[in-house]
Amino acid sequence: MSFESETDTAASPGNAPQTPFLKRFLRAAPTRPGQTYGVPGEGRTVGISVAAVLIVLILWQVVTMAGLVAPLFLPSPVQVVEKFIAILGNGYTGAPLWLHVLVSAGRVFAAFALACVIGIPLGLAMGMNPVMRGLFDPFLEFYRPIPPLAYLPLMIIWFGIGETSKVLLIFLAVLAPVTLGARAGVRSVAIEQIHAAYSLGATRGQVLREVVLRAATPEILTSLRIGVGFGWTTLVAAEMVASTQGLGYMVLSASQFLQTSTVLVGIILIGAIAWIFDLAMRALERRIVPWKGRM
Amino acid sequence: MLEIRRVSVFYPGGDRTDAVEALRNIDLDIGEGEFVVALGASGCGKSTLMNLIAGFLAPSFGQLRLDGAPIAGPGRDRAVVFQKHALMPWLNVIDNLAFGLKLQGVGRAERYTVARRFLGLLGLEDFETSPVYMLSGGMQQRVGIGRALTADPRILLMDEPLGALDALTRERAQELILRIWQSQNKSVFLITHSVEEALFMGTKLIVMSPRPGRITHRFDLPFSRRFLAGESAREVKASPEFIAMRETVLGIIFADEEQAA
Numbered sequence: 226m227s228f229e230s231e232t233d234t235a236a237s238p239g240n241a242p243q244t245p246f247l248k249r250f251l252r253a254a255p256t257r258p259g260q261t262y263g264v265p266g267e268g269r270t271v272g273i274s275v276a277a278v279l280i281v282l283i284l285w286q287v288v289t290m291a292g293l294v295a296p297l298f299l300p301s302p303v304q305v306v307e308k309f310i311a312i313l314g315n316g317y318t319g320a321p322l323w324l325h326v327l328v329s330a331g332r333v334f335a336a337f338a339l340a341c342v343i344g345i346p347l348g349l350a351m352g353m354n355p356v357m358r359g360l361f362d363p364f365l366e367f368y369r370p371i372p373p374l375a376y377l378p379l380m381i382i383w384f385g386i387g388e389t390s391k392v393l394l395i396f397l398a399v400l401a402p403v404t405l406g407a408r409a410g411v412r413s414v415a416i417e418q419i420h421a422a423y424s425l426g427a428t429r430g431q432v433l434r435e436v437v438l439r440a441a442t443p444e445i446l447t448s449l450r451i452g453v454g455f456g457w458t459t460l461v462a463a464e465m466v467a468s469t470q471g472l473g474y475m476v477l478s479a480s481q482f483l484q485t486s487t488v489l490v491g492i493i494l495i496g497a498i499a500w501i502f503d504l505a506m507r508a509l510e511r512r513i514v515p516w517k518g519r520m
Numbered sequence: 521m522l523e524i525r526r527v528s529v530f531y532p533g534g535d536r537t538d539a540v541e542a543l544r545n546i547d548l549d550i551g552e553g554e555f556v557v558a559l560g561a562s563g564c565g566k567s568t569l570m571n572l573i574a575g576f577l578a579p580s581f582g583q584l585r586l587d588g589a590p591i592a593g594p595g596r597d598r599a600v601v602f603q604k605h606a607l608m609p610w611l612n613v614i615d616n617l618a619f620g621l622k623l624q625g626v627g628r629a630e631r632y633t634v635a636r637r638f639l640g641l642l643g644l645e646d647f648e649t650s651p652v653y654m655l656s657g658g659m660q661q662r663v664g665i666g667r668a669l670t671a672d673p674r675i676l677l678m679d680e681p682l683g684a685l686d687a688l689t690r691e692r693a694q695e696l697i698l699r700i701w702q703s704q705n706k707s708v709f710l711i712t713h714s715v716e717e718a719l720f721m722g723t724k725l726i727v728m729s730p731r732p733g734r735i736t737h738r739f740d741l742p743f744s745r746r747f748l749a750g751e752s753a754r755e756v757k758a759s760p761e762f763i764a765m766r767e768t769v770l771g772i773i774f775a776d777e778e779q780a781a
């Protein structure tokens with residue numbers, strides 16, 4: 226290919242000089258001004274993501290319309306949307322959709338709040354104090370990798386089939402990442418910051434409150450995002466036993482009647498709520514720790 | 521004011537390392553209003569010496585006294601300035617400056633009144649509410665110095681405070697520190713491994729040498745006073761006496777190096 230004229234190239238500044246196909250994979254093409262050469266994974270992804278989602282939706286619709294998969298296994302996107310509208314109008318097993326959403330969100334956020342109230346101070350204490358770390362580390366590290374489904378029976382035996390065991394199950398799933406995040410956050414304070422504070426007359430309590438806690442905030446916020454994700458992951462397990470409301474209940478009971486489109490509605494709703502909450506957390510992060518990673 | 525007597529520091533060895541004699545038999549006095557500079561290659565115990573004075577570290581042997589009282593831990597009378605990483609990025613410029621006063625429980629209005637006096641001195645008037653992570657390295661360092669000053673210490677301890685700055689910014693900062701030293705009438709202990717910086721800034725120079733860390737030479741220096749009396753920094757640094765002194769000190773340091781190699 227050859228350039229027609231000067232104006233032609235100026236009109237398309239985005240065109241990188243042509244390099245042989247293979248070579249471009251071996252070495253990055255020179256960047257345009259304002260970018261950094263060779264940054265791993267550099268580039269915007271929003272457009273690609275939107276396109277990928279659209280393509281999957283279209284493929285899904287095409288495959289199901291063509292009758293390649295029985296609706297029992299995979300209903301089409303349109304059917305799922307129709308189901309969603311139907312549940313929105315009539316509710317599910319006697320309760321309106323908003324109530325299912327509210328009940329589940331209530332369980333997750335109650336567990337999340339409890340995990341913050343206990344996990345953040347506990348993690349900070351473990352980070353600051355070897356006695357606390359020695360005391361709690363074995364228990365935390367032991368239960369952390371166990372799937373909540375495995376200790377669900379214990380929760381039920383101990384706390385009954387009511388709300389307590391459900392919230393506690395989710396709480397335990399959220400507690401570990403939050404505690405570990407707060408504990409690791411303590412490490413993100415620079416020793417120079419602590420030394421400076423002490424030589425300005427700080428007490429130990431002041432160093433904890435005014436320096437360590439502040440420096441740990443970005444890491445704590447990240448761990449809260451991870452933690453609440455664990456909470457949603459555990460929701461279905463928590464609503465397995467003796468539930469009549471909630472999105473997890475909806476998914477499970479619909480699956481028993483092979484109502485696959487209802488299962489999908491539930492799944493998509495859980496995903497959407499979790500995603501929106503994560504976006505809110507990220508916005509909060511930008512507001513309260515704009516300095517994250519910048520010093 | 522500050523007396524260091526026969527101080528030695530041994531760091532315990534690890535699994536595969538022997539104990540390190542970081543300082544051996546250090547004697548040093550820092551008087552009221554004196555500007556003492558410690559110069560030496562890395563590993564000769566400069567930071568260890570500063571940590572002793574700051575009260576972060578207890579000596580293995582010997583004594584450190586401030587106004588006759590043994591040093592037992594860090595305190596407001598000895599403010600530290602580090603090369604970097606020591607500002608609080610969650611606070612803006614004025615809150616960083618006033619941080620020490622906040623720790624003392626001084627009310628906001630009064631804190632800011634005191635801190636604003638230093639904004640001018642540091643040339644940061646226009647950055648009162650800027651986030652510190654947006655500032656250049658030179659400005660961040662000025663905030664660090666200002667934060668130490670607002671606490672009104674007896675002595676400023678600076679561990680390679682200008683080491684991360686480019687040459688031009690560094691010279692400006694040297695002049696600023698000297699002006700502050702003059703106007704605030706503080707004692708200063710400054711660590712550097714730049715010979716020129718050491719000669720230009722100090723009234724007293726100690727040259728240190730590693731393994732074991734010790735003071736090998738001491739000099740009294742006239743250059744900072746000449747600068748403060750009105751000579752320009754370039755004039756001072758280009759004067760024959762300065763150049764002769766620089767060669768002497770460089771000679772000492774290179775001789776040390778060769779001995780070590």
Ligand SMILES: Nc1ncnc2c1ncn2[C@@H]1O[C@H](COP(=O)(O)OP(=O)(O)O)[C@@H](O)[C@H]1O
Nearest residue numbers: 531532540542561562563564565566567568569
């Ligand atoms: N915490 C420590 N543990 C063990 N050895 C140390 C420690 N700090 C410093 N040292 C050793 O002590 C010597 C002096 O270190 P330092 O005071 O940091 O020197 P400088 O500041 O002049 O570079 C070096 O050999 C260093 O490796």
Ligand SMILES: [Mg+2]
Nearest residue numbers: 566567568679
């Ligand atoms: Mg050092």
